[in-house]
Amino acid sequence: MDKNKIFFEKKCNRLHFTINCFTFLFAPAAGAQVTLDFILDERSRELFGEGLRRRDLVRTGSLLNRVQKWNLVEAGAHMQPYMVLRPIPQQEIDAVTQGPKFPQNPGY
Structure with a gap:
């Protein structure tokens, strides 16, 4: 596999993980949870x-x-x-x- 492709996939996976964690930690609460x-x-x-x-x-x-x-x-x-x-x-x-x-x- 190409080194650039591996590097790009790792960066994308890290970004995806970061966005998911951010969404999980800072997602607004549902009305019943407030x-x-x-x-x-x-x-x-x-x-x-x-x-x-x-x-x-x-x-x-x-x-x-x-x-x-x-x-x-x-x-x-x-x-x-x-x-x-x-x-x-x-x-x-x-x-x-x-x-x-x-x-x-x-x-x-």
């Missing part, structure tokens, strides 16, 4: 390092469950329900001068 967990997982991959992860999990009400499920050693054992909301800085509470006293988030 769940809140799927969307949150996809956003964590797509927006890695953007600093939006905690906000997404709080907004969807899944922060406590996900931290306890996936970060058991680092934070899961210590995560309490009141920690979903962060404490309000005291200087912000003190800055309210009119109306009723501004309350701190429960647990802090």
